Amino acid sequence: MAFIRTEAASRIDRLKSILDVIPHLVVEIVSPNDAAEYAMRKVDQYLARGVQAVWIVYPGERKVHVYGPNDEVRVAGETKNVESPAVLPGFSVQVSQLFE
Template sequence: MPEENIDDITLLDSGAAYSYADYLRWTFEDRVELIKGKIFHMSPGPSRSHQKVSASLGNKMYNFLEGHPCEVYFAPFDVRLPSKIGSKDKEIFNVVQPDIMVVCDQSKLDDKGCIGAPDLVVEILSPFTAAKDLNNKYSLYEESGVREYWIVYPGEEIVEIFVLGDNGKFELRNRFIGEDEIQSVVLVGFSLKVKDIF
């Protein structure tokens, strides 16, 4: 007998571990992510500066990738990060919604979103999500094999780029500001000046 949907987030136990199968039964309006089975709330509504950065950077990536096998997606878009290939929904405990992501392996895409690590992930920090993006998600993306992780600081107009090293650990490529030109490792040939994002 199928389990019932949950339409009230207060019915969930904040100390429990939940799977993607549980996540699919949640019909409440609150946007949440799962990291190692724990519920993390997303910000209620992104700020204007967040949306401006997302649109500017995302559009530049989208235009660059026209006719390319890699595709760019924007939140809300579920990315399931299983601990092993072939995991069933009840065995997946990581479901996140990066602000922007690029997926080059078409086999990772299905009607539910992406299963497996995107090649490139961008998180645009807000006061509400900074700790999660800099700690929990950083570790999760590193463990999952995201090849390139951009952290954007809208207030300071800084972009940090981390690239996955041969040792499976993120290495800070650089902190970019102002007139600095960002060049992606994953998206060969893609470049832009930091000031053009903001």
């Protein structure tokens, strides 16, 4: 899943099948079959391309890893809130709500 701010979304060519705008936030859900190394490679790729925040959701652990620029990493368990204020100011959600 990806979040793109309105000002960037207005530049999307809806006739193209490929998104040519860098999302501000990417959310990946790791399946039990995915290796942790695979998820980390994707995080590195997203951040290298200019994505401002990446949330990796681990349903089995009921945790979310939040990655940002400058090697920022935060791990949020079920009772914690997950947010990326630079991307979504004022938005916060408790991790447990993501699994309801």
